[in-house]
Amino acid sequence: MSPAQNAMLADLRAVLPPPAIVTDRALIAPWEVDWRRRFAGTAPALLAPATTAEVQAIVRAAARHRVPLVAQGGNSSMVGGATPPADGGVLLLSLRRLDAVRRIDAEAGLAMVEAGVVLQRLHEAALDRGVRFPLTLGARGNATVGGLVSTNAGGTQVLRFGTMRGLTLGVEAVLADGSVHDGLQALPKDNRGYDLDQLLIGAEGTLGIVTAATLRLVPAAGSRTVAWAGVADPAAGLALLRRFQRATDAVESFEIIPAGTLAAALAHLPGARPPLAGAHAWHLLIEATAPTGAEPPTATIEQVLAVAIDDGLVADATIAASEAQAEAFWALRHALSDAERARGPAAQHDIAVPVAAMPRFMEEAAAACEARFPGTRASGFGHLGDGNIHFHVRAPAGADPARWYAEQAPAISGFVHDLVTAAGGTISAEHGIGQMKAGELARLLPPGDLAAMRAIKHALDPLGLFNPGKLLAPVSTAA
Numbered sequence: 001m002s003p004a005q006n007a008m009l010a011d012l013r014a015v016l017p018p019p020a021i022v023t024d025r026a027l028i029a030p031w032e033v034d035w036r037r038r039f040a041g042t043a044p045a046l047l048a049p050a051t052t053a054e055v056q057a058i059v060r061a062a063a064r065h066r067v068p069l070v071a072q073g074g075n076s077s078m079v080g081g082a083t084p085p086a087d088g089g090v091l092l093l094s095l096r097r098l099d100a101v102r103r104i105d106a107e108a109g110l111a112m113v114e115a116g117v118v119l120q121r122l123h124e125a126a127l128d129r130g131v132r133f134p135l136t137l138g139a140r141g142n143a144t145v146g147g148l149v150s151t152n153a154g155g156t157q158v159l160r161f162g163t164m165r166g167l168t169l170g171v172e173a174v175l176a177d178g179s180v181h182d183g184l185q186a187l188p189k190d191n192r193g194y195d196l197d198q199l200l201i202g203a204e205g206t207l208g209i210v211t212a213a214t215l216r217l218v219p220a221a222g223s224r225t226v227a228w229a230g231v232a233d234p235a236a237g238l239a240l241l242r243r244f245q246r247a248t249d250a251v252e253s254f255e256i257i258p259a260g261t262l263a264a265a266l267a268h269l270p271g272a273r274p275p276l277a278g279a280h281a282w283h284l285l286i287e288a289t290a291p292t293g294a295e296p297p298t299a300t301i302e303q304v305l306a307v308a309i310d311d312g313l314v315a316d317a318t319i320a321a322s323e324a325q326a327e328a329f330w331a332l333r334h335a336l337s338d339a340e341r342a343r344g345p346a347a348q349h350d351i352a353v354p355v356a357a358m359p360r361f362m363e364e365a366a367a368a369c370e371a372r373f374p375g376t377r378a379s380g381f382g383h384l385g386d387g388n389i390h391f392h393v394r395a396p397a398g399a400d401p402a403r404w405y406a407e408q409a410p411a412i413s414g415f416v417h418d419l420v421t422a423a424g425g426t427i428s429a430e431h432g433i434g435q436m437k438a439g440e441l442a443r444l445l446p447p448g449d450l451a452a453m454r455a456i457k458h459a460l461d462p463l464g465l466f467n468p469g470k471l472l473a474p475v476s477t478a479a
Contacts, residue, residue: 001044005091008065009045015057019097022046031075031092032084035139036341036348038405039080039435042088043070050097052172052180052211058093059209060178068465069093071205073115073144078350079434081151081204081470090468095146098211106131109217110169112184115146115210122215131217134161134252138334146210152202154430156287156333159385160252163430164201167216171197173208176461186214199456204432205467207460222292225301226326229308229317230280234359234384236313237284241385243304243313250288250297254385255333256362257283261340261381265332268339275329276316284384285333287326336381337390345401346394347409349416353425355387362389365419369393373412388429391416417444438473 001009012021022028023045033040047069049055062069068090072082084090099116106129113122119133119140126133137143137155147153149171154163161167169186173196183197200208231237237256244251257265262283266272276283288297301319308314320326340346353361366378375396380389393412395404417427421444433441442450450472457464457472 002067002089004065004067005044008061008067008091011061011064012047012058016047016049016054020048020050020054022048028092031072031094034078034080034083035076036078036080039083041084041086041090043084043090043092044088046092046094048094048097052098052174055093055095055098055174055209055211056178056180059174059176062091062465063176063178063463066463066465067091068468069209070467070470071095071146071150071209073147073150074118074139074142076139076142076147077151077434078348078431079428079436081432081434081467082147083435085469093209095144095209095211098146101125102212104129104131104217106217110186111215111217112212113145113215114212115144115149117145119143119145119148126217127220130220132220133167133215134218135164135167138337145213145215149201149210149213150203150205151432152430154383154386154388156253156255156383158383158388158430159254160249161218165198168197168201168213169216170214171200171210172212173200173210175208176463176466180211181208184212184214199460202432204434204471206457206471207466209466219291221289222294223296223298224287224289224326225296225298226320226329227284227286227301227305227317228275228320228329229284229286229305230276230278230315231282231284231313232280232315233282234362237282237384238355238359239313240284240304240308243308244286244288244301247304248288248297248300250290250300251286251385252289253285253287255285255382256384256389257285257333257336257381258379259283260377261336261379262332264339264343265335268342269331269335272328272332272335275318275332278316280315285329287330340390340392344395344397345399345404345409346392347412347416349391349393349413349420349427350388350429350431351391351416351420351425351427352386352388352429353420353423355385357423357425358384358387358389361419361423361425362391365391365416368419369412369416372415373408375399376412387425413440414443433471435470438469438471441471442473 095115098114170183369378380391382389
């Protein structure tokens with residue numbers, strides 16, 4: 001531990017209760033490695049405040065002693081966004097003890113919750129009041145509200161309800177000088193200049209420490225219809241989505257899965273069964289909902305699928321006959337990331353292109369990668385309805401993981417990102433930039449945009465103490 005870190009902790013011990021300062025290596029170690037186990041670092045101490053005031057005390061002490069902080073929620077980042085560096089120069093700031101659901105106003109459709117509230121708990125608390133928070137993802141049992149806000153998380157319901165940016169109505173955050181930005185009142189109109197809430201959403205903890213948020217709630221689903229369909233290619237999948245959108249506004253999830261990825265999930269998930277008989281090159285998972293008292297969407301979904309089968313657009317389809325079967329369909333979808341990881345090393349990309357361009361991109365980009373890097377296998381799955389897929393390029397059979405990640409994966413990712421950029425897309429659709437893609441962001445973002453982001457960072461965090469090395473790569477001093 002450095003002298004500055006020791007001095008900072010000495011200051012904090014005088015004002016924080018003992019549980020807020022953790023130096024036991026056994027307790028810190030699990031939080032020093034990212035979810036994918038691609039990044040690992042060292043933090044001499046973990047700070048675990050239980051109130052916004054305690055976060056303020058920590059930030060002020062960090063500023064006095066020039067000690068950087070890495071804020072962390074559920075440690076479910078896919079891009080090393082909450083992992084400390086290896087040099088031990090930062091302290092971890094865990095927000096997990098800020099876990100109060102301050103208020104749920106079902107009538108107004110608002111939830112005011114602290115940063116450490118786990119997404120699944122928020123779901124349960126909202127449903128207890130007859131409403132729901134309409135964002136879900138595979139890591140809902142670990143991901144926290146603060147992390148979801150800070151990464152502008154997406155998930156499987158973006159098609160209907162949008163990302164966290166659209167669902168976050170106000171933010172409370174501790175700024176670099178220790179002051180509190182309080183935007184929790186969620187005013188429908190507020191034109192007092194720059195919108196700090198929007199700057200903090202998606203900033204990955206580099207501009208301030210999110211301590212609470214006011215979130216939008218919607219009526220609880222009184223009924224839902226979950227369907228599975230087999231199609232020949234992604235273009236057929238998008239054509240089916242357009243038919244649904246013309247027929248109803250009830251569809252909130254529309255996921256696409258290639259046959260190989262589904263096979264991996266079936267092998268990975270104990271007791272799993274294929275939803276459809278026969279072989280299909282591509283699969284679609286569709287969910288539509290209606291609030292209590294409204295007509296269930298089942299008849300409309302059935303009608304659209306029946307016509308699509310008659311037209312030859314869809315080869316086969318089934319609608320879940322029970323909640324258990326619907327959950328079984330979704331269990332396959334949520335198992336995809338773990339199943340892909342179990343297949344071996346892969347360069348994984350969270351990318352998006354315009355929705356209309358996605359079907360062609362999925363097939364052409366996979367073919368281009370396999371031709372450019374012999375022995376690899378490429379495929380994508382995910383949120384076809386909002387143009388966001390998880391595009392994986394798997395290593396050749398027998399490749400040494402450490403060597404392949406070091407020698408081949410960077411070139412593959414650069415190639416994929418160039419394809420995405422040429423298609424008018426983004427190299428990060430919902431997982432953020434973290435440390436994994438900071439260099440690529442600097443390479444591909446227009447210079448004016450990059451300069452503006454650096455200026456904002458310097459203005460709000462002039463000492464550079466918030467989550468160093470994430471999002472924005474260090475400025476090169478090479479001649």
